[in-house]
Each structure stands twice: as structure tokens, then as C-alpha cells.
Amino acid sequence: MAEQQGRRVIPFPGLKDRLVERGLDMLQNQENVEAISLLEQALEIDENDVAAGTSLAVAYYENNQWSESADLCRRMLQEGSGEYDELVELYVMNLIQLRRFDEISSFIQPLLEENEIQPEKAARLKSLIDLGKQQKEIKESEDESFHSFQLQKDLEQQMIQAAALAKQNIRPVKDDIITEIEKDETHPFVKTLLLNILREQGIADETVVCKWNKEISVSPSELMEPFDQELYQKAAALLSNESDQPQLAEIAAELLQKHAFLLYPFSWRIDSAEIISKAYLKLASEYMGEEEAFTGFDHKELLEEIRRLEKVEMV
Template sequence: MKEEDRDNIVLFPNVERRLVEKGIEALQNKQLSEAISLLEQGYALDPDNGDVMAALVLAYFEGGALTRAKELCKEMLLAGQGDYFQIVEMYITILIQLHEYKEITEVLEALLDEREVPAEKREHFMTILQFSQRLADNEPVPEMTEQDSEPARQETGIQPEELDLLKITDLNEQVALAGKLANQNIRPFVNRIGEYLKSAEGHPFMKTMLLNILREQEMLNEMNVVKFGLMENFIPAELPAPHSQPLENEVGRRLATELEHQDPFLLESTLSLLGRHEFAVYPFKLEPDDPAAWAAAFEYTAQVYLGNEPSVGELAGRYSTNLDAVSKAAGWIEKVEEISYPII
């Protein structure tokens, strides 16, 4: 098309509104690839529309494109789009999923320094900030004596008998509570935490954070952990840290080799899926013990999320692995996703 012809294109009235409406409808129907395409077109036509930006952030988030969701959410903050504190909470939620605790620290430090934060949100943000600072620096929790625990409990307002972990379902609230517990002697809370870890109702994400706190405080008590119908005893002090990067393991490397040049967007979605899966299942190791099968299964699931119809057999052949193993791994991924990260 000639440049002068392109300049003469006339858009139909309200075309961006119709694109956005169709995009939101596709998003509600879990047709994520179509939703992203439509909303990106709407955003290109109306880049200052906060509602379009928010819908596109959600589409990216649900499609596993967390880096794109993060970048657009950051753009909303810089442009002053939407309710500032709601956008901050959305941004923090995305960063938690990405385990980008240094960025969380920088955002919340700037927020608390530069803005008037409502009293009911200040303590919440402060707790997440303190927890993220330690995770960003990979610092262990200082060892506390029993005498240290009483001032800590008074400061945070948490008493062991008041701790009701099953009532906490919001992701940010879970991180805030974990931050409070991490900053004091965890030993008075071990019985309550133990009850939660072995409860079938306890959320896998929260269980991972609690196990990590116990690990950091070198807890030698054997803890019974239940996740996804599995049950096993673990000694927290002997566990590895849960915050591994997807590309640091064999499954992530296989995915990168296969998709890095072929489909970078699909790779981003797949690695995001892998990262949150590993955090959710920690400290369990799921069968099959075949990195190629897991790589194929993660790509399969990511493609399904994006509205495609991949062939398990074709993926098994491409990754040189067994069809039954891929199906088994994909079944586990679906189960973990359904329980741990239901689509909003």
C-alpha cells in the first residue's frame, strides 16, 4: 500500500469501542489470543483510554504474558490512568507472580515516600515492602530468641491464637501476612502453621511462603505437607529455596531452545506458567521424571490458554518424548492451575 493511500484511510465511527467490546467479550469467554489481538488494536487506536489499558493488562495476565502485563500496568501508573492505588495493587500482584521483589521494593518505597497513602493501606504496603526487601536481597531472617517474640507480636498485632490462615485468600494479603510472620520468631506459630500445611483447604501459594519462612528460620521440626492430593513429611531447614528462575532448570532450557526464535510470545507465556507451577507445587516433585515431557506439556497448556488447539501427539514428537508422559504432565499442570491460579 502506498504511503498516501495509507494516509487516506478513514476509520468507521467508534471502531475502537467495538474492538474493545469484542475484546472484552472474548476475554470473558477465555478466548485469550483473540482478546489480546482485539484489545491491542483498540489500544493502538485509543492509547489514552484507561479502560482499554486495564482490559489489555488483564488479558495479558490471564494469557500468561506477565512481562507485557507488567509493562502496560507500569505505563498506566506513569500516565495516571485509573485509580492509582488500585493500579498499584494490580502491578504488585503481577510482580509477585514474576517474583520481582526488587521492583516491588522500588515501587513501594517511592509510593510511601512521595504520596499520601491512606492509613488503611499504609500498613499493608509497608508489610509487603519489608517482606520483598528481604527476598530481593536474599537475606535470611535474623534468628530470634523466645524473649524477642513478645515485642514482635505486639508490633505486628498477631497473636498465635488469633492466626486463622484459612481466612486469607487474596494474594496481596497472603504476602502481607507472610511478611509479618517472617519478621518475628516463627516458633510460637508452628502449631498453627502445621495445621494449615496439612489441611486440604490451605492454598498452595501460601503454603510455599510459610515453608520458606520456616526454612529461613532453620526450623528442624518435621512438617506434614498436603498439596494436590499428595502428602509428605519435610524438614524445612533441609529444603532448597523456592524462588528458582524457569530458565535455570532443564524444562525451561528446553522450552527456550524450542521457542526462543520460533515464537517469543509463546515462550514468555510458557515460562510464566512454568514459574508459577513450580512455586505452587514446592516442595513436591511431580511425575513423570522427564523434562522433555514437562516442556511439551507446558507448551501445550500455554497454547490452550491462548485459544489454540495444539496436538499432544505432535508436541510429544517435537520434544522427542512419550505421548503418555506428556498427557500425564499436562494433567498435573491443569490440576495445579485450577486449584492454585483460577482465572479471574
């Protein structure tokens, strides 16, 4: 048994080439995760395969795995394998995405000092250094100008502000954002927007959220996405299976989603997806003109909660 375990597994003839070919097809179809899996298998069979290595580095880059792509490019350049110019450019593009701008010059400058480098290649390397410098200046400018945050008074403007934050590195102003979340007067919808941005950018700072006469201290980075919460998922699934009244179910699902976002990071006070889905079907019926939709509905606490959520003014 020990002897069998020590034997090297011999792959089927041509397996590596088929994995590379299939991986390239996946990469061209922008199925990056599948491409990575296939190309990693090919590289395990032959770690020196140039096509597998280069294609995997590209797949990593396309899948936003810039560290993995940069490491692979660096290794191949050190080993002298692969298309040199292509790997250099891909390596620099990874450094830009990683915002490691200083490394670009320190990597390229020694290459420029080689006496035998071709003029056109030298020009391209210099342009990559310039690109790195430009990106560094942009980042520094952003960091200098983005040093404070305060919500405007108009709700519509607040939502625009929150949308803009989602596209920036919020770490310079994370304390200001937390302050806005913790204010009683901040709109519950805006609180959710800001809290979700903290979550998406991995901010772990303690944040006290007060909503709907509830208070909780959370670490945003540890929160679920608003619509990944189990109770919402179950209620939404029940509504999606409501085949008898599809139009009514669609309206109910939209209302359920809106309220889930307003409640976040809290959920409904009643822990029953069946009762919640029925309540939103009744609310949808009310929207469609049925005045007595909630007649006989016994869950007064949930009804009061829904009414309170419906009274929230939106833009």
C-alpha cells in the same frame, strides 16, 4: 624440604596496602563479599593493620556477618587499635542486630564510669545505651503480641498474612504455622508460602505436607528453595533457549514457574525436563488461541497434572 616449609612467606612489597586500597574500593561499591576477601588477606599479612581491621569490621557488618564484625571490633578495642569512637559505635550496632541488648549496657557502663571521659563522648555512649533499650522494648513488645497465628478465610488476606510473616521472627508461632500447612483445606499456594517461610527461618520441626494426592514429611530447614529444584531448573533453561518463539517461551516460563510453586515441595510426576518444557510450550500456545495445541501429545498423566494445576483459583 622441611626447612623450606618452615620458612615464612614474605609478601610482595606494598601488597598489603594494595589489598586494603582495593578492598575499600569494593566496599564503597557495595561489593561486600569481594571486599571481605581482600581485607582478610591484608589482615593475614599484618594482623595489627588498623585500616584493614576497621574496614573489614565494616564490610562484615554490611554483609550481615554481625558476629564476625562484633568479634573483630571487640578485639581491636581490647588492643587499643583503631578509631575508638567508631569501633564502639560499630560494636553496639552489631549487638543490636544480634539482639544482644543486655550486653550493650554491660559494655558501655564501665566506659561511662571512667573519670577522664570527655562530656561529648559520654553523651554519645548514653545515647547508644538508650538505643539498645528502645530496641529491646520493641523486641519484647513484638514477642508478647505475636503469640498466635491463624489464617483468615479470604485467600487474598491469607497471602497478605504470609507476606507479613516473612518479616518477623516466627518461632513463637511456628507450631501454629505448621498446623495451617497440615490442614487439607489450606490453599496449595499458601502452603508453599508458609513452608518457604519456615525454610528461610531455619525451622527444622517435622511438617507433614499434603498436596495433589501426595503426602510427605519434611524438615523445612533442609528443603531447597522452590525454584532451585533440579527438574524445574532444567525445564526453565530449555525454555530460555527457545529462540524460535520467544514470546511463546516467555508465557510458557511464567506458567512453569507458577506450577512449580504450587507443586512445592513436590515436583511433576514425570521426570523429564524435555517433555515438561514441550508441554508448557503447548500450554502457552493454547493460551494464545491454539485450541488443538495438545493434539498428539502422548503424556496423558502430565497433561492431567497440568490441567489440575491450571484449575487452581488464584486471587
